[in-house]
Amino acid sequence: MDTKIRKLSYDGIDRKVIEEAGQILKSGGLVAFPTETVYGLGGDALNPASSGKIYAAKGRPSDNPLIVHIAERSALTQIAANISGKAERLMDAFWPGPLTLIFEKKPLVPDKTTGGLPTVAVRMPSDPIAEALIRAGGGFVAAPSANVSGRPSTTTAAHVAEDLNGRIEMILDGGQAVIGLESTIVDVSAEPPVILRPGAVTKSMLEREIGAVETDKAIIASDSGVRPKAPGMKYRHYAPKAGLTIVEGETERVVSAIRHLTEEAERAGKKVGIIAADETAFRYPAGLVQSLGARSREAEISAHLFEVLRRFDDTEVDCIYSEAFEDAGLGTAIMNRLLKAAGHQVLRV
Numbered sequence: 412m413d414t415k416i417r418k419l420s421y422d423g424i425d426r427k428v429i430e431e432a433g434q435i436l437k438s439g440g441l442v443a444f445p446t447e448t449v450y451g452l453g454g455d456a457l458n459p460a461s462s463g464k465i466y467a468a469k470g471r472p473s474d475n476p477l478i479v480h481i482a483e484r485s486a487l488t489q490i491a492a493n494i495s496g497k498a499e500r501l502m503d504a505f506w507p508g509p510l511t512l513i514f515e516k517k518p519l520v521p522d523k524t525t526g527g528l529p530t531v532a533v534r535m536p537s538d539p540i541a542e543a544l545i546r547a548g549g550g551f552v553a554a555p556s557a558n559v560s561g562r563p564s565t566t567t568a569a570h571v572a573e574d575l576n577g578r579i580e581m582i583l584d585g586g587q588a589v590i591g592l593e594s595t596i597v598d599v600s601a602e603p604p605v606i607l608r609p610g611a612v613t614k615s616m617l618e619r620e621i622g623a624v625e626t627d628k629a630i631i632a633s634d635s636g637v638r639p640k641a642p643g644m645k646y647r648h649y650a651p652k653a654g655l656t657i658v659e660g661e662t663e664r665v666v667s668a669i670r671h672l673t674e675e676a677e678r679a680g681k682k683v684g685i686i687a688a689d690e691t692a693f694r695y696p697a698g699l700v701q702s703l704g705a706r707s708r709e710a711e712i713s714a715h716l717f718e719v720l721r722r723f724d725d726t727e728v729d730c731i732y733s734e735a736f737e738d739a740g741l742g743t744a745i746m747n748r749l750l751k752a753a754g755h756q757v758l759r760v
């Protein structure tokens with residue numbers, strides 16, 4: 412299949428391109444598109460054949476449910492039942508935006524889209540291209556992250572093409588995704604609500620709106636023995652080809668441990684990659700050093716994490732050491748993705 416790539420500008424989104432992309436969705440095809448979190452791989456959420464194509468294009472196990480993206484609140488009642496007052500408050504505060512909510516599903520949503528679950532994940536993205544595409548495609552767009560299963564999520568159209576060229580009808584190019592990490596997922600069919608995946612809408616932001624929320628134990632646990640409630644969270648994810656180890660501790664000790672480990676590995680003839688921040692990147696004389704951005708501007712770190720993990724796959728490094736990041740606020744989401752990429756391999760120094 413020939414994948415069309417269409418560049419769009421946010422000042423004046425080309426209606427003709429959106430109409431063309433919407434027609435592809437309506438006729439059962441797949442279109443990758445930008446959102447404020449990561450790129451999504453879109454298909455008609457109400458068409459089971461489209462969901463089947465999404466699983467096939469990603470190489471994703473079909474028990475792993477898809478998020479249904481909508482463009483207006485009124486669409487929600489067609490697909491979700493028993494919407495709680497807390498859910499309403501969260502939508503008032505964070506929709507459109509990087510928050511996905513889990514509801515009891517209505518029969519309109521095919522089982523194929525929810526991986527056979529009685530619940531449905533719903534998100535209303537704030538990205539204007541995403542919004543226009545959802546409207547043009549019929550109002551309900553199933554979209555997982557637009558990457559081959561197991562690889563880091565995509566934050567540019569070029570990354571999408573790397574993984575999915577030839578497997579989907581179209582890619583809408585809206586430049587770099589601003590947040591760079593997938594949405595926060597909260598199960599509001601449970602009481603109290605439970606965070607199934609941390610993201611840019613943090614625990615304290617949620618609690619300010621609705622009081623206590625819990626966090627799925629599988630996110631906190633350092634081993635993968637606890638089964639996560641979001642089926643997709645159980646898979647090894649984001650993993651670069653070279654083994655990744657996170658080095659955690661007081662900054663000076665981390666820098667000297669990574670320097671030492673790098674020297675040792677290079678003496679053994681290995682090539683080493685290092686993931687650091689602007690504040691420390693210049694302190695590594697050896698190894699291939701990649702900075703995620705400034706620790707003082709956490710949003711830079713989240714925006715660049717997946718890109719840096721991907722870029723290490725283009726190099727010949729044998730192992731990667733990463734500095735740890737603070738596990739609070741947006742940092743909780745950053746560390747969640749980094750720990751998964753490392754298969755929970757952490758060295759405390």
Ligand code: TXA
Pocket residue numbers: 446448449450451452475476477478511513525528530531532534554555556557592593594596607640641642643644
């Ligand atoms: O930011 C995002 O959420 C992006 C953009 C494209 O919107 N999408 C995304 O989708 O990250 P995906 O499919 O890569 O991740 C969705 C996660 C998976 O871990 C899946 O198991 C979980 O959501 N999920 C979906 N439906 C669920 C449900 N009914 N119950 C529990 N978890 C669910």
Ligand code: MG
Pocket residue numbers: 555556564
């Ligand atoms: Mg994904």
